Amino acid sequence: MSEIVVLGGINMDLVVRVPHVPRPGETVQGGGVQRFSGGKGANQAVAAARLGASVALIGQVGADAFGEELLAGLDGEAVAVSCVRRLPDHPTGVALISVADDGQNAIVVAPGANMIWDDVATSWVEAALSGCRVLVANLEVPSAIVARAISVARQQGVQVILNPAPWRRGDEHLLRAADLVVPNQVEAAQALGLDPERVTDWTAIGKQLAESTGARVVLTLGADGALLVRHTEVTRVPPFSVAVEDTTAAGDAFVGGLAVAVLQGRGLPEAVRFANACGALAVTQAGAQPSLPDRLAVERLLAGSD
Numbered sequence: 415m416s417e418i419v420v421l422g423g424i425n426m427d428l429v430v431r432v433p434h435v436p437r438p439g440e441t442v443q444g445g446g447v448q449r450f451s452g453g454k455g456a457n458q459a460v461a462a463a464r465l466g467a468s469v470a471l472i473g474q475v476g477a478d479a480f481g482e483e484l485l486a487g488l489d490g491e492a493v494a495v496s497c498v499r500r501l502p503d504h505p506t507g508v509a510l511i512s513v514a515d516d517g518q519n520a521i522v523v524a525p526g527a528n529m530i531w532d533d534v535a536t537s538w539v540e541a542a543l544s545g546c547r548v549l550v551a552n553l554e555v556p557s558a559i560v561a562r563a564i565s566v567a568r569q570q571g572v573q574v575i576l577n578p579a580p581w582r583r584g585d586e587h588l589l590r591a592a593d594l595v596v597p598n599q600v601e602a603a604q605a606l607g608l609d610p611e612r613v614t615d616w617t618a619i620g621k622q623l624a625e626s627t628g629a630r631v632v633l634t635l636g637a638d639g640a641l642l643v644r645h646t647e648v649t650r651v652p653p654f655s656v657a658v659e660d661t662t663a664a665g666d667a668f669v670g671g672l673a674v675a676v677l678q679g680r681g682l683p684e685a686v687r688f689a690n691a692c693g694a695l696a697v698t699q700a701g702a703q704p705s706l707p708d709r710l711a712v713e714r715l716l717a718g719s720d
């Protein structure tokens with residue numbers, strides 16, 4: 415039985431360096447392919463486990479070599495994978511990532527097994543939630559399974575943290591069902607039907623999201639920290655100042671950290687401060703899962719800033 419259950423995507427990231435991102439129809443010669451464990455579900459589960467919580471992941475991979483490799487990696491991080499199904503007829507999710515020398519990238523996600531859920535999976539989700547205290551869900555899996563998990567969790571008195579990423583139109587009902595909604599700026603704007611490029615007042619966006627969903631909202635603001643919105647009360651939680659190496663997985667580190675802090679019964683402003691520390695540490699190192707901090711590093715950053 416795990417304290418935190420994460421429901422979400424599990425992907426193998428295949429990364430290749432290219433001189434420039436290919437144009438339509440163009441073939442570009444790249445460098446060697448590198449493999450990295452990824453998917454928001456897997457990253458968030460590893461983030462919480464590194465902070466010392468007992469964590470189980472609910473998800474799906476294919477019965478293939480990538481699936482085996484990802485599960486072995488999760489097991490090595492002490493994430494329980496008995497609730498990850500291996501589908502015989504569908505491939506493991508893959509993200510194909512080209513990174514150009516000028517820093518631009520192009521990403522294609524082939525979700526594979528992440529998006530193929532059936533009725534058996536529903537009972538699987540129910541069993542996995544029994545006895546847990548916090549559910550973390552993201553949108554790399556179908557809406558129906560997220561809705562089911564949230565509803566079972568709420569019936570069992572489990573706290574629900576929804577990271578609405580990547581945003582999908584039509585999933586507004588999921589926001590209304592969660593206790594805590596944790597979007598980044600792009601997802602928050604999109605969830606309100608707005609163009610993120612045109613938003614200037616993020617406090618107004620946070621308030622609007624809290625009002626329209628009835629949930630408490632934690633809006634992550636990258637290098638500016640985070641906003642906590644409860645009803646109409648807005649608390650700005652300042653960032654930790656760090657040297658930025660690579661911002662990949664900052665959001666996943668933040669969400670995993672927030673889940674652990676909520677589990678520990680920290681009040682929300684304090685929990686968001688803890689999550690800010692996790693996100694800040696994740697940007698100081700390259701990669702997704704390699705950059706997720708452990709508890710000691712987070713405690714040190716928190717203590718150093720007092």
Ligand code: ADP
Nearest residue numbers: 598634635636637639653664665668690693694
């Ligand atoms: P995402 O990775 O989902 O786009 P954000 O960019 O908002 O999410 O980052 C998530 C959290 O990580 C932020 O709320 C903040 O706590 C932390 N963070 C991100 N970038 C920085 C930074 N440059 N300096 C300090 N903290 C950061």
